[in-house]
Amino acid sequence: MKTFRIGGVHPAENKFSAGKKIQQAEIPKMVAIPLAHYIGNPSEAIVKKGDLVKVGQMIGQANGFVSANVHASVSGKVNKIDVQLDASGYKRPAVFIDVDGDEWLDTIDRSTVVKRECNLTKEEIIKKVQDAGIVGLGGATFPAHVKLSPPPGKKAEVLIINAVECEPYLTCDHQLMLEHGEEILVGVSILMKALEVEKAIIGIENNKPDAISHLKQLATAFKSITIEPLKVQYPQGGEKQLIDAVIRRQVPSGRIPVEVGAVVFNVGTTYAVYEAVQKNKPMFERVMTITGKDAPNPSNYRVRLGTYLSHVVEQAGGVPEGTGKIIGGGPMMGRSLMNLNIPMAKGSAGVLYMRDEEAVRRPVQNCIRCSKCVSVCPMGLEPYLLMAQSERNMWPEMETDRVMDCIECGSCSYTCPSNRPLLDYIRYGKATVGGIIRNRNAK
Amino acid sequence: MEKLIISPAPHIHGGDSVSKNMTGVIIALVPALLASLYFFGLGALIVTVTAIVACVLFEYLIQRFLIKGEKTILDGSAALTGLLLAFNLPSNLPVWMILIGALVAIGVAKMSFGGLGNNPFNPALVGRVFLLISFPVEMTTWPVVEPFSMSYLDAATGATVLSLLNEGSSAIPSAKDMFLGNMPGSLGEVSAVALLIGLVYMLIRKIITWHIPVSIFVTVIVFSGILYLVDPATYISPLVHLLTGGLMLGAIFMATDYVTSPMNPKGMWIYGVGIGVLTVVIRTWGAYPEGVSFAILIMNGFTPLINFYVKPKRFGEKVK
C-alpha cells in the first residue's frame, strides 16, 4: 500500500460522523457572507445596502487573479456591508443579507439528475469555474481557476484528486464520495479536459473502504480514472505528500506541483466544479462536519455560505457541556474559534468540540533531543532546530535550514514528548523569514 | 463555555511524554537487571539501589538548593541515569564510591549544564569514567559469577574476558556462556541476551530507532573481522568483541541516549560507525582493555558537529 516516503504520524481517527447522511441545514434568518479569503485579495462587494439578491447571484467580484467571486447563498435584501469576525480571528468585510424565501437564479439547474456529457472547450470550462468562484475546499481555499491555468511552458501530465481526508474527526469528503460518487467522477473528467491530461488518480486512505469500493465500481464506466487506496498516514492530504504517495515524485523546494507534472484538486472542489459546469451552480454552499467526542449528534451538514456557525451547531444538538475549545476545521490544522458567531466560509470543513481537559496544552519541558520531531517531519526538516533558531531570532540560519518548506502540518508539536510548541515558533520564523525574502525580492 | 481557549494548531497531542520514554527505557533494562541479580546476587542489588537512590537524591538536592529550577525528578531521567551507572559498575564496589560516581554523573555531567536535555555527555558514562580513572583497581576487579550470591564486598573476583585477552591469555568462556552472561564483568553488561530483549522492546515501543545499535554492531563486526582475518592469532574474533565487555550495553542503552546522540539517521550512522571504530581501536591497541565508554564519550563530543553538518533527507531533494 502506498504512502508518502518521509515522516508522518497517525493520530487517532475518531471519525464519529462517518456514514451519517448529509443533511440540508436550515436556512437562517440572516447570513454574513465573507468577502475575504484565506489567501489572495478580498473580493469587492458589487451590491449595496437595500439591494435584492437571489440565490447564486454574484455579490463580490474577484479582485486580481488570485481571488475568487463570491455569490449570494440566500435570497433576500442586503442589510449592510460591514466587518465581521471570521474564522481567521480578525474582523474582515462581509455582506450581510436578510433572508426572504429561497429564490434561486433561473439559470441554475436544480434537478438531481446526473448530467454526464460536457461539450465545452477548455477555455469555457475554466471561465465557468472562475465565474462560479470555486476555491480549493481542502483548507487553503486557493482559487481553482489559477490551478487550472498553469504558468506558460508548464504542462500537467496527471490529475490527482485528494480524497484522503487525513485530518482526524472530519468526514465531509468521505460522505460526499458515498452520496455523490458519480458527480465527482464527472467532475474529474471535466477537470481532465480543462487540464488536457490523459490520466487521473483519486487517492483515498484505506480507512474509507466503502468509498474506495463505491468509486472503484463507478470508475469502470470512466476511462483513465483510477482509484488509489493509500495507507493511513497524516499529513497525506498535503499536496506535496499526496503527489509523492501517488506518483512517487517529490516537488522540489519552492516549486509548484505542476513542475513535476501533477495538479491536485480536493474531492469537494471536484464536486463543486461539476455543479458549476454542468448545473450552472456557483459555489455558495458546502458540506461540513459537526463533531467532537461529546458532540450530541456528530453529523454532516450541507450549509449555505455565511450561515453563522451557532445556527448550524444548534441544529446538531448544540454545544456539549464542558467544551473548552471549538475548532473550525480538523484538530491538526484547524483554527480555534473565539465564539460561534462566525460565518461559515468556503474553507470551513467542520466544527469540532474539544473537552476542557483536551483543550489545554500540557506544560512545556526541556527539549530532550529525542529526534522524534525530525523523524516525523514530512518535509525532512529539523523542527527542534528551527524552534531554537526562532527563539533566538536567527533568521538567516532558519532560511538555510529551509523553514519556508514547512507545511505547518503540526506533526512535530503533535509528537513532541516534552510538549514543546515547535510549530508556534516555526510559524513565527516562517512569517518573519518570508517577510525578509519578500523584501529582498522587491529590491 | 464562558471563555473559549484559543491556541495555534495542532490542537491534539500524541500523548507521548518524557517520563513515558524514560520508564520505557527502564522497563527495557529489567531483563538485564534480573540477569545481573541472578549472576551477582546481593552485590548487584546493593549497587543498583544505591546508585538509583543517590542519583535521584542528588538531582533533587541540586534542584532544591542550587539552581532552584523546576523539579524534574519525577520524569524518571535521574533514576535511569542511576540504573545505567550501576550497570557500568562491578557489583562489589563500595557504597561511598558509588555515591561519588552518582554525584559526578548528576552534578557535574547533567545539572551543571542545565539539566535534562542540555548535557553534552552521557551522565552515567561520565560518572563511570570518573570512577575508572580515580579508582582503577576497584573498578577493574570484577566478582566472578555465582548465582544468587549473598556476598558483596567480599566476593571472589576474577578478570573479564577482555582483560584476559589483553594480557595474552586465551582461556575464555564458551560463546554460549558469553551470550547468556556467565562471565565476570560490570553488573549490567554481561548478559547479551537480556540486553537484546531490551533492544527489541525499545524498538517495538518506538523509543529508539535501530540506526545507532545496528551501525555500532556492524562496524565492530566488520572492522574487527578484517583484523581477525589478517591475523587470527593477534586479534580478537568479532564474536568475542560483540559479546564481551560493555559493547551490548553501550550500543543499546548508552549510545542511544537521546540527549547526546545525533538527530537524524545519517548522523546516527556516522556516530555509530565512529563508536564502533574507536571501540575496536581502543580495545586492540589502547592501554585499557575496554573502550566502549571512551568511544561513546568521544563521539558524544562530536554530536553537535554531526548535527550541524549532517542534515536529514529533505523532501524534494534529488530522489532516484
Added chain:
Amino acid sequence: MNLVLISLITLGVIGSVAAVILYVVAKKFHVFEDPRIDEVEEALPAANCGGCGFPGCRGFADACVKSDELGDLFCPVGGNDTMKKVAEILGKVAVAKAPTVAVVRCNGTCEHRPHNNEYDGVKHCFIAHNLYSGETNCSWGCLGFGDCELSCEFDAIKVNPITKIPEVDEDKCTSCGACVRACPKLLIELRKKGPKGRRVYVNCRNEDKGHITRKACEVGCIGCAKCQKVCPHEAITITNSLAFIHDDKCKLCRECVIVCPTNAITDVNFPAPKKKKEEAIVN
C-alpha cells in the same frame, strides 16, 4: 653543556622563524582602517542596540567617518551630546534633533477592554498576532505578552502585570526604536519628549468604525473628529476613524483632551489635572 646549547639554538631558530612569519603575515594582510573610526566609536555609548540602523556602534562609527554629511546619521541613545562629540572629532556639523521617547498607544487595560477568550499558545505577541486578533474584542490593541519588553536593551519598557499594558520608563528610554519594530500591532511610536516631558497623544490605534470600537473598548478612539475640530493648531488628522496628533504641530494646549468623549487622548507629565476633565465626562 651540549644539551643547553642545543635547546637554545632550537628554540632560537623556532622563535626567529615564527617572528619572520608573523611579520610577513602582518604586513601582507594588514587592513588599513581610519583611526578616526576608533575615536568615534569611543565617543558612542557602546550599547550596540542598532537603533541608528547600523549593525552596532562600530558600524555607525564607520558610516559617520565615510559620509560627507552627518545629516541623517543620528545616535538615538547618545542623543545630541554624543552627536556633537562625533561632529567635533570628524570636523563635521551635527544636526540637533528633538529628543524622543517611546510611547505605547493603547490604553486597553483589563478594566477598559474585557477579555472574551483565553490564549493558550506561546506567550509571544508575534505568535498570537499571527494566529488571531487577541484576547479581547479589539483587533488593534495590545496583546500584553511583552515582545517589546524582550526587545528592550535598556530595561526601559515593562508590561504592567495588572493592566497588561507596557509602560515606558522615560528616564531609561533611549528611543532606539527596538520596541517599535518588535510590536506586531504597531502600537509603539517614537514621539517628541516635549518640554518637561509633557506630551499629548491619542492613546489608541483602533481603525475600526466607531460603533465597533465602542463595543470593544471603553477608551478607544471612535473617530468622532471632535478633537480635530477643536484643535486650534491643525495638529490633528483623522484617517480610518482614528485620530492622530502630529507632535510637530501640537502646542500642548490640551483642548482635545477635554473634548474627547472616550478619554482616548492622554496627556502626560502635566501638573495636577484640571477640573475640566471631569466636567467633560459628565457632558
